[in-house]
Amino acid sequence: MIATIAAATILGARGHPVTVEVHVSKGLPGFTMLGLPDESCREARDRVRAAVMSSGFAWPDRKITVNLAPPHYRKVGSGLDVAIAVGVLVALEVIAPDAVERLAFAGELGLDGSIRRVPGVAPMVGVRPDVDWVVPAESVAEARVAGRALVRPVDRLDRLVEALNGVAAWPEFDRIASVVAEPDVPDLADVKGQPLARLGLEVAAAGGHHLLFVGPPGAGKTMLARRLPGLLPDLDRAHALQTTMVHSAAGVVLPPGGLVTRPPFRAPHHTSSVGSLVGGGSHQMRPGEISLSHGGILFLDEMGQFAPKVLDGLREALESGEIMVGRVEQVRVAMPAQFQLVGATNPCPCGGGGAPSECECDERGRTRYLGRLSGPLLDRFDLRIAVQRPDVDELLGGRPGESTADVAARVLAARTRAIERNGTLNAALDDRGLNEFAPLQPDADTMIRTEIERGRLTGRGYHRVRRVARTLADLAGHHERPIGVEHIAGALSMRARVGASAVAA
């Protein structure tokens, strides 16, 4: 007797349809799995057997062959358990074949017959919208994100079989959700002093510019960076879906509603490997941190301490907005990776105590330290903000700054204006776009010209300054006018020199 069950696995951030074929025949009793299951997937044999038996069904003394089609890539993980169990039961004629014809199954089996959540339910459901899905009860919110398919939550194998046989109704679960509440985004009002850094965050949020903080330990670089997601507006529908898919595939806990609506904030440690940042690793091609920060912020603290290979891995994503991960024997997998990069670095190995003459390091040490950040990567940062330790007065008695809500309102207005005018955020303006949408007033032009003539601004730097100045002007409500000199000056003060700090006589 043969059964065919629809299911799916995860490759990268996408679901891939899998058809589970089960054949039960006479022969030496045994359980064989074909179709490139990896170790974790092959273990399904024992889980399925135990779950079927503890759900009150007899396990046959026959030869059972399971094939996972298509067979050309590895199937990873325990998400096929339920499909295999149902396939076996159909093949044993416990369940009628036509009861499973329009259904697909996802979920892991416990030895007691319980059905548990697995990562990646959202993209699995998304790849087969033509059938109804049976998913673990815990994953129902996640599964419904994908849209069109009808989703049936179940929590135990015996109840699933009863529902399929029409003996009992499909189980109902009222408001099943993960208990984890949405994490509180820290408020900008907690930041005392630091006016330039605060403005930098506002500009980064309004223009989508990548942002680098340069400052000594204790200056509050991390504290500031964590407040950036709060300034960004909600994700649009398309990004929310993509981000949810990636998070689901990686097994990251999703918000109670299932859909990731707020920009994610990811802060991998500087010892992270290339694989963990870029993605890949196992046969499943797990999404890396850069994909998990899709639509949100990727924060790299102590950026100079990351291995150069890891940082180079970022560059492809920064250019194309997605990352291709390939393996020799497998298809190359594309994962989305549109993120806003926020970096933080000390100005020099000693961390710098403050004013320029206080540093312990000689020029060479300083240059070498920042030289670890490659030029092409540094070029990506429109904003490079020098932050200093706030002094005691500011820390203790400083007046509270503006709150996140106030700044976020200005940011939203500026973003809306920029998109109405450019069609993109200001960070994405290229040479042509700048000439069209960011013309300069005459004295602004003079100031920027002087900087170039003094050899302090390169061609690329020129474009960066104009982009930032455009955002500053948008924030000030001058979105219709050419850029004024005050916004050029503001933009110039947001590009701390990194690397050789030339002390000219």
Added chain:
Amino acid sequence: MSASPDHVTDRSGAVAVLAGLPSMGPRRLRLVLMHHEPGDALDRLASGRPLHQMVQRCGDPATLAALRDQARSASVDRARTACERHGVRVLLHGDDLYPEPLRLDPQAPAALFAVGDLDALAARRAGIVGTRNATAAGIATAHELGHDLAELGVSVVSGLARGIDGAAHRGARAADGPGRAVAVVANGADVAYPKVHRDLWSWVCADGLLLSEWPPGVTPDPWKFPLRNRILAALCEVLVVVESRERGGSLITARHAIDRDVEVMVVPGSPRSRASEGTNQLLVDGATPVTSVADVAGMLGLDHRRAGRSPYDGRPPLTEAETAALEACGPEPATLGMVSDLVGQPLIDVALTLARLEQQGRLVESGGWFEPAGSRLEPG
């Protein structure tokens, strides 16, 4: 006028070899040359014959064995060619050309390697030294001192290090006056160190005088810098320390100067600036403060009146906002945020003011900090 560099004799070549032996060192070299002719000493070392008993006694057998090994593989011809190629003259203690100020010095180097014009030492000589991690104002002060002293015909003696040293010689280079540059360095004259001062180095070699107690081929090791400072101090009539931290090479130079009765003068700095900790301590210890170039010139007994001309300044006069911002940046450096707080103006407006001041050259920005760019000396 002195002899031209092609007078590098076999004797000089032997000195260059001896001075360049890694296990020799200035003190042993002095001892060796006190008791032997250079060629003789080298022969004895290479052939294994004993040196004078004073030399034999001073140093353990292992060092002497190492010296012999090194002497065996050295070549007088090679050393001589290296000297000739880089225009290096070899001056032995006791030679006619050996610099006058060093002759009676208790720690005078037994041999000096010189590139350039020895007449630079015939003029009045003022040393300008200081920290490598200088503030912008310190750099400007050193530059002004170097410039104005050179205009007065004073030879500017310094060490070609980064920071203050380099700025003093750059100032001298910018002057039209007859003053020359004298540099005392801690490595062979064949390689410019530090590399950023390559241009200054070759300018000093061409237009001034570069002195070293090390022959060409010797690398700059950390322990050689304090040794170099004794020669620098001995060559000065007045030593000006512009900026120094609580411990620094320029304080060693000052110590050597005090030992030699050379007047030590110091540019006062803010008590809160780290770059002035060492110099302010020197003031406490009794050094003479420098508040204008006239102080240094007066110490040298020079007529420093310069007809009261104030340098032409083509910059537009300061606005009220600019004056306030400028005051907020000194004497201690300040960040944009701090200035904005101090003057009570919005960030963007202050950014504009500071950018204007910086473009006019009144402020210097580094790593987000703004400091006044002007020299700390009073005009004129």
